[in-house]
Amino acid sequence: MRYLEEIGQKAVAAKFVLQTLSTEKKDKALQAVADAFLARKQEMIDANAKDIEVGEANGMHPGMLDRLRLNDERIAGMAEGLIQITQLQDPLGEVLEQFERPNGLQISKVRVPMGVIGIIYESRPNVTADAFGLCFKTGNVVILKGGKDAIHSNIAITNIIRETLEKEGIPADAIQLIENTDRQITNEFMKLNQYVDVLIPRGGAGLIRAVVENSTIPVIETGTGNCHIFIDEEADIEKAIPIIVNAKTQRIGVCNACESLVIHEKIADKLLPALGVALREKKVEMRADEKVREVLPDCKAATEEDFGTEYLDYIISMKTVASVEEAIAHINRYTTKHSDAIITENKEHAQMFLQGIDSACVYVNASTRFTDGFEFGFGAEIGISTQKLHARGPMGLKELTTYKYTIVGNGQVRG
Numbered sequence: 001m002r003y004l005e006e007i008g009q010k011a012v013a014a015k016f017v018l019q020t021l022s023t024e025k026k027d028k029a030l031q032a033v034a035d036a037f038l039a040r041k042q043e044m045i046d047a048n049a050k051d052i053e054v055g056e057a058n059g060m061h062p063g064m065l066d067r068l069r070l071n072d073e074r075i076a077g078m079a080e081g082l083i084q085i086t087q088l089q090d091p092l093g094e095v096l097e098q099f100e101r102p103n104g105l106q107i108s109k110v111r112v113p114m115g116v117i118g119i120i121y122e123s124r125p126n127v128t129a130d131a132f133g134l135c136f137k138t139g140n141v142v143i144l145k146g147g148k149d150a151i152h153s154n155i156a157i158t159n160i161i162r163e164t165l166e167k168e169g170i171p172a173d174a175i176q177l178i179e180n181t182d183r184q185i186t187n188e189f190m191k192l193n194q195y196v197d198v199l200i201p202r203g204g205a206g207l208i209r210a211v212v213e214n215s216t217i218p219v220i221e222t223g224t225g226n227c228h229i230f231i232d233e234e235a236d237i238e239k240a241i242p243i244i245v246n247a248k249t250q251r252i253g254v255c256n257a258c259e260s261l262v263i264h265e266k267i268a269d270k271l272l273p274a275l276g277v278a279l280r281e282k283k284v285e286m287r288a289d290e291k292v293r294e295v296l297p298d299c300k301a302a303t304e305e306d307f308g309t310e311y312l313d314y315i316i317s318m319k320t321v322a323s324v325e326e327a328i329a330h331i332n333r334y335t336t337k338h339s340d341a342i343i344t345e346n347k348e349h350a351q352m353f354l355q356g357i358d359s360a361c362v363y364v365n366a367s368t369r370f371t372d373g374f375e376f377g378f379g380a381e382i383g384i385s386t387q388k389l390h391a392r393g394p395m396g397l398k399e400l401t402t403y404k405y406t407i408v409g410n411g412q413v414r415g
Contacts, residue, residue, distance in 0.1 A: 232346060235343040
């Protein structure tokens with residue numbers, strides 16, 4: 001525990017420096033880190049190769065290996081993410097509200113950093129860069145606890161960031177990585193509320209549930225993605241099939257990939273033959289109810305469990321319904337409140353869906369893959385929040401801030 005206390009103490013010391021940095025100094029440092037990523041990318045690729053080798057030897061799922069892998073393109077994306085953050089407006093100091101009381105007190109509600117943010121995440125080393133960039137721009141210190149699957153990658157990325165910050169005259173402890181991969185350390189980290197202001201889990205359902213149930217630090221819950229697409233009876237099939245194929249197969253190991261289709265029974269005969277061809281071309285296994293299997297007999301029979309599963313694989317469940325209302329009820333029962341979509345040319349049905357679905361992001365005629373900080377224009381994201389307090393959906397800069405009240409008087413005392 002002493003190991004974690006030292007990390008916490010260093011973080012608290014650094015936060016009082018970070019919250020005073022100018023926007024210009026922060027942006028200059030972020031640009032320097034982006035440049036360092038590109039200049040030293042081979043260090044990261046070599047470290048990542050060790051993690052990939054261990055993952056393959058341990059039989060890691062292909063979807064998880066995809067999340068773990070670093071290459072030139074993904075490192076360039078990490079660098080670009082930091083550069084994009086420099087181009088975003090610094091939210092700190094924004095006056096959210098301002099008013100004067102009858103006694104003359106001037107009260108302002110001002111956006112400020114959270115302080116120290118802890119992030120527990122699994123096999124996605126790009127999270128290390130994203131988390132640093134967003135936390136740093138918002139004046140927050142970040143303590144990272146990555147999974148052992150990505151330990152070599154995370155150490156390499158963190159070392160490059162820390163060395164670059166020192167060159168820029170900024171405390172390296174603006175980012176710290178917990179390098180001890182013992183599970184007990186993770187449990188102890190969740191109790192570090194003396195030093196950590198908020199904890200954000202990023203990973204599978206098991207990790208998120210463990211953090212929510214065991215943390216004494218306030219948690220922002222980032223959820224798993226059992227994402228649905230409902231094909232309404234008035235859907236344009238020429239739009240529907242490319243959207244479905246993109247949402248399911250463009251990248252399978254991500255939380256905004258479509259896992260389940262809900263199909264209006266009146267469009268099933270028209271949609272399913274062409275959709276079946278498109279999904280088979282992508283090697284997608286279809287698990288469907290009886291009505292779908294009447295049209296596509298090669299589908300496997302779907303179980304109740306299938307409708308609630310985030311596969312992160314080339315598998316999709318398919319369910320037929322008789323109305324928009326039934327589709328909404330089915331999705332609200334099985335959704336993880338991440339991202340759900342309707343494909344329809346009927347504006348009334350679209351509006352019913354937008355109002356009825358209880359998820360962070362609800363789409364009309366677009367792929368669920370757009371639930372992403374980059375795509376929303378926020379820059380790199382810290383995660384997709386599926387809860388309802390403080391933050392919901394892609395979490396960018398503003399979601400990593402809180403506020404305080406500043407009160408300016410002229411000698412007032414309370415009677």
